[in-house]
Amino acid sequence: MMKHLKELPQYAKFVSCVEEHHLLSDQDNVIVAVSGGADSVALLCLLLAYMSPARILVAHVNHGIRGDEAFRDAQFVQDLCADLQLDFQLKEVDVPTIAQEAGLGLEECGRLERYRFLETLAKERNAVIAVAHHREDRAETILMNIARGCGIDGLKGISYRHGNIVRPLMDFDKKELLDVCTAANIVPMVDGTNFEDCTLRNRVRHTVLPYLTEAFGRNMTDKLIDLSEHACMDSAFIDEYAADVFERVVEKERYLWVVDRTAFYQQPDAIQYRILRRVIASVQNAEQEFLYPEGKDLTAEMIRRVRAHLLQGKSGKIVEIGKKIQCQIEGNRGVIYYCTEFDPEDCVKCPEIEIYALDQSQPFDFESNQPIHCAYFDFDALYAKTEGILERIEMRRIRTGDNFTPYGMTGHMRLRKFLIDHKIPLSRRKILWVVAIGNEILWIPGIRRSNIGPITNTTKNIIKIKVKMEDIYDGE
Numbered sequence: 061m062m063k064h065l066k067e068l069p070q071y072a073k074f075v076s077c078v079e080e081h082h083l084l085s086d087q088d089n090v091i092v093a094v095s096g097g098a099d100s101v102a103l104l105c106l107l108l109a110y111m112s113p114a115r116i117l118v119a120h121v122n123h124g125i126r127g128d129e130a131f132r133d134a135q136f137v138q139d140l141c142a143d144l145q146l147d148f149q150l151k152e153v154d155v156p157t158i159a160q161e162a163g164l165g166l167e168e169c170g171r172l173e174r175y176r177f178l179e180t181l182a183k184e185r186n187a188v189i190a191v192a193h194h195r196e197d198r199a200e201t202i203l204m205n206i207a208r209g210c211g212i213d214g215l216k217g218i219s220y221r222h223g224n225i226v227r228p229l230m231d232f233d234k235k236e237l238l239d240v241c242t243a244a245n246i247v248p249m250v251d252g253t254n255f256e257d258c259t260l261r262n263r264v265r266h267t268v269l270p271y272l273t274e275a276f277g278r279n280m281t282d283k284l285i286d287l288s289e290h291a292c293m294d295s296a297f298i299d300e301y302a303a304d305v306f307e308r309v310v311e312k313e314r315y316l317w318v319v320d321r322t323a324f325y326q327q328p329d330a331i332q333y334r335i336l337r338r339v340i341a342s343v344q345n346a347e348q349e350f351l352y353p354e355g356k357d358l359t360a361e362m363i364r365r366v367r368a369h370l371l372q373g374k375s376g377k378i379v380e381i382g383k384k385i386q387c388q389i390e391g392n393r394g395v396i397y398y399c400t401e402f403d404p405e406d407c408v409k410c411p412e413i414e415i416y417a418l419d420q421s422q423p424f425d426f427e428s429n430q431p432i433h434c435a436y437f438d439f440d441a442l443y444a445k446t447e448g449i450l451e452r453i454e455m456r457r458i459r460t461g462d463n464f465t466p467y468g469m470t471g472h473m474r475l476r477k478f479l480i481d482h483k484i485p486l487s488r489r490k491i492l493w494v495v496a497i498g499n500e501i502l503w504i505p506g507i508r509r510s511n512i513g514p515i516t517n518t519t520k521n522i523i524k525i526k527v528k529m530e531d532i533y534d535g536e
Contacts, residue, residue, distance in 0.1 A: 062108040062244060070240050074106045074228055083226040089115045089187035091178055094140075096120070096133035096249035099192035101140070102237035103229055105244045107190065108144065117147045117185060121177055123155040123170045126251070133249045140246070151177045167259055175225075182224055193218050194229045194237060199284040200264045209360060211333070212298070215291035217284075222354075233281075302334035309335055314491060317342065319394040321370055336363050336370075343385050345398050351383040370394040376486070390485040400490065412526040413450060433528070435495070435503045439521035441513030445497050453502070455495050455527060462494070464501040465511040475501055482507070495525055 065071050078084050092107060094100040107116060120137045122130050134150055141148035159169035178189045198217040205214030220230050229237065241248050272280040309323045317339045324332060340363070341355045352358045366387050369379040373389040380386055384399045446452040462475035479489055484507070495503040503509040505527050515522060 062105050065105060065109040065240065065243060068240065068243055070102075070232065070236050071106060071109055073231060073236075075110065077220070077231050078110070078228050081220040083221055083228050084111070084188065089117070089185045091117050091119050091181045091185065091187045091189045093174070093178055093189065093191045094118050094120055094137050095192075095251070096136045096140075097192075097251055098234070098238050098241050098248040099194060099229065101244075101246055101248045102232075102240040103190060103192040104140075104144075105240055105246070106228070108146075113144070113146055117149060117181060117187065119149045119151075119178055119181055121170075121174045122150065122152045123166075123173065124153060125155055125166060125170065129251070133251070136249050149181060153177075179224075187224075189225045191225060191227055192229050192237075193227045194232045194234065195281060195285060196234055196265070196269075198230060198288060199269065199281040200261055202284045202288055203264050203268060204260060211360065212291050212295050213355075215287055216295055217288045219292075298330060298334060302331050302338070305331055306335055306338060310339060313488075315344065315397055316488070316491075317396040319370060319396065321389075321392050321394050324370055324394070332367055333363055336366050339396050340366070340381060340385060343396060343398050345384070346400055351385060351398070366396070388486065393485070395485065397490075413453065414524040414526070433505065434524060434526045435505070435509045436515055437502065437513035437523045437525065438515055438519045439513075439523045440519075442497075442502075442523050445500075445512065450523075452497050453495065453525070454497075455493055458489065458492055458494055459499070461499050462496070462501055463499055464504075467509050467511050467514065469511055493527065495527070 084090065090107060090111070092100070092104050094104050104116075104118065118137065118141045120134055122134045124130065126133075134152075138148055138150065153170075153173045155166060155170045155173055158164075158173065159166050162169060164172070175189075181187070182189050202215060202217040205217070208214070218227065218230065220227055269280055276283075305327055309320050309327065311318045311320075319335070319339065324335065327335070337355050337358060340358055341350065341352050343352070344350055362381055365379060366381055369377070369387055369389065373379065373387075373394075375389050375391050378386050378388045381396070385396065386399045387394055387396045389395075442450065442453070458475060463472040464475040464478050465472055466478060475494075479492075484492075492507075493505060494501050495505065500512065501510055502512055503525065513523070
């Protein structure tokens with residue numbers, strides 16, 4: 061339907077960009093984000109000339125911000141898809157309300173909601189997402205990043221590919237895209253807010269870039285793109301080196317990221333920053349969501365603070381990073397993690413309990429027959445301890461006031477003292493599960509059982525307590 065566009069120089073440029081940066085394969089399905097403006101309409105036209113319409117789904121989001129103009133744009137995209145016989149998906153979102161509730165700006169909230177919708181469609185269709193960023197967008201982003209105080213990564217601007225998001229128009233300027241729309245005989249919509257200085261990007265586009273071009277007597281967009289290309293090459297080299305160092309300096313222990321402080325100290329400053337950025341970007345919350353995905357919103361000041369803490373902090377000291385992420389010093393270890401506050405009443409689990417008679421003809425050595433996820437106790441001792449109500453045996457997080465009598469010892473001791481004496485750091489204690497009766501600890505899975513109910517030559521029946529492997533403390 062758009063085959064005549066293949067004669068345009070823009071089409072050859074489009075194909076070159078796609079192939080050079082490996083943006084699309086012959087099997088890819090594509091979700092195309094189409095706002096109705098010239099950029100996204102040109103993207104759709106070039107994709108139609110390049111691939112089968114059956115592999116294309118057009119997506120449009122009405123953010124509920126621009127009133128009748130927004131409904132006009134949505135109807136335009138829907139009618140265009142009907143004319144081109146393309147699948148179409150529309151989502152209407154009340155961005156002003158969502159932004160107010162979440163404490164976000166309209167622009168940021170709209171972007172998040174748009175990409176959330178696109179990602180949902182991409183998962184459903186096993187597709188990549190094509191968006192219409194071009195050269196001017198790339199240059200504007202670099203200037204905005206410089207204004208925020210970026211490092212070398214910020215100088216890269218917008219990438220050709222980011223995960224499953226592809227940008228095949230990165231080599232195009234605005235005029236080239238308008239010419240594609242003209243050749244396709246399509247008059248795109250015009251967003252009235254594009255001419256207002258209501259956003260930072262618009263102010264950069266209308267004021268800053270023209271001023272710099274006039275002041276320096278040269279096209280600053282071209283110069284910023286050159287800067288971006290050099291930054292991309294330099295950053296790729298540093299990333300590759302830092303990735304190799306990362307494996308030697310950082311270890312993952314369940315949800316904890318552990319930095320070897322000695323090895324970290326020996327690295328150049330640039331590599332230290334890369335390591336910390338990658339670690340913090342990898343931390344997830346209780347819902348397994350990345351709090352700073354790909355380092356987004358992670359500032360240089362935050363990384364400087366964590367770096368100083370790792371290099372100079374004393375054991376036991378904690379520094380807050382942001383979004384409930386903490387860095388704690390534990391001797392030669394710097395532990396970075398999401399600080400989860402457990403409600404003792406919400407985390408009680410029921411361990412699996414089995415009861416069976418002891419074969420007196422074959423003495424039972426419970427120590428050698430005790431895998432990490434099981435513990436054995438004298439039935440009569442636990443029956444008496446629970447006053448005949450075995451359901452009182454519970455699995456939970458540690459609590460203030462817990463007592464523990466380690467196996468082979470007599471007399472109670474505070475569980476906290478036992479953990480400190482055995483050099484179990486605070487960050488690891490946060491993830492411990494214990495099996496307990498009231499405030500008496502029967503067993504710390506993966507660490508030690510108590511002296512309560514040991515199996516002796518007088519034991520007649522055994523209680524076997526079993527827990528899930530994934531709940532067990534994974535330390536020493």
